[in-house]
Amino acid sequence: MDQLATHSFLLLLIASLFTYLATVLGAAVVFCFKSINQRPLDIMLSISAGLMTAAAVWSLILPATTLSNELWHNAWLAPTLGLLAGGCFIILSSLIIDKKFPGADAKKRTILIIGVMPLHNIPEGLAVGVSFSALAMGIDGCSLSNALMVALGIGIQNFPDGTSVAVPLYRDGMSKTKSFLIAQSSGIMEFFAALFGYFVTITARNILPIALAFAAGAMLSVVASELIPDIAPANRTFATLGFILGFAIMMVLDLAITV
Numbered sequence: 001m002d003q004l005a006t007h008s009f010l011l012l013l014i015a016s017l018f019t020y021l022a023t024v025l026g027a028a029v030v031f032c033f034k035s036i037n038q039r040p041l042d043i044m045l046s047i048s049a050g051l052m053t054a055a056a057v058w059s060l061i062l063p064a065t066t067l068s069n070e071l072w073h074n075a076w077l078a079p080t081l082g083l084l085a086g087g088c089f090i091i092l093s094s095l096i097i098d099k100k101f102p103g104a105d106a107k108k109r110t111i112l113i114i115g116v117m118p119l120h121n122i123p124e125g126l127a128v129g130v131s132f133s134a135l136a137m138g139i140d141g142c143s144l145s146n147a148l149m150v151a152l153g154i155g156i157q158n159f160p161d162g163t164s165v166a167v168p169l170y171r172d173g174m175s176k177t178k179s180f181l182i183a184q185s186s187g188i189m190e191f192f193a194a195l196f197g198y199f200v201t202i203t204a205r206n207i208l209p210i211a212l213a214f215a216a217g218a219m220l221s222v223v224a225s226e227l228i229p230d231i232a233p234a235n236r237t238f239a240t241l242g243f244i245l246g247f248a249i250m251m252v253l254d255l256a257i258t259v
Contacts, residue, residue: 008136010200011144015128015151016194023187027180030170039238042231044160046239049227050246051153052219058250059131059146060216067139068209082210083091085219088125094225095153121186121216124154125193130211133201139208149250154219157227158187200254 061079069075074243131150134142166183170176201211 004138005136005202008147009148011135012129012132012194012198013046015132015148015155016125016191019124019128019151019155019158019194020187020191022158023162023190024184026159027166027183029163030166030176030183036168038232039235041160041163042079042235042239043242044156045227045231046242046248047249048153048157048160049223050243050248051149051156051250052227052246053125054224054247054250055146055150055153056216056219058255059142059150060127060219062133063139063142063146064209064212064216064250067134067212071206071209076114079213082213083217083220085210086214086219087221088217089214090123090218090221090225097148100138110195122193123215123222124157125190126197126211127215127219128154128190129194129197129199130201133198134208134212136198136202137205137208153246154251156188157222158190162187 061083064082065080068078072078090230128147128151131142131147134146136146160185161189165186166179169179169182174182197211197215228239
């Protein structure tokens, strides 16, 4: 590894641990409260949705189009295919889950979380890994701030994600400790997915445009299918403001800061 790749890999480890620890902290909320106020959780989810949407555009899709044009002299085909594949991956996964585990009783919920939640975290981990591999290769438009913002957006999303897993399990009669352990374990796969995404794309540069767009499609699908629908209708006004704020924060960080 050259110096840039070494530094990028070390930063990847730190960023991946951050996203996992965010899940752990979110799961730990179950020890603090008997009930969770929905409005702060919805605002956090909406800000995260805005961050992830902006990150998908500026930190993943735009670099993918630039690199695709450089490698294949076509700026749109590979990113479009990757974007559709990433989105369809999440949609099909959700359909399979809904068919395999209909209903919401405690036993099925536990099976769903233990068996399927790691699958939900794989695209998020891949997004982090691919972002840092693009940084290591010095791809135009892929700066340190881009990669860090992808990790930040996913980490912020992971906090309420951990909470939203642990609290329902506790409400279903599971102990706080067991609810916490199951919820935090759902984030472990994200760490390994980040490493996988990093090493695969750094050794196969030609697939990077598709990988970047795949991660973007997966992130956008998660926003549309999981984050936004989870927001209570009564909090939609606050959530809309939160989304715009999150998007604006990411936009400013991406456009004003180049590291």
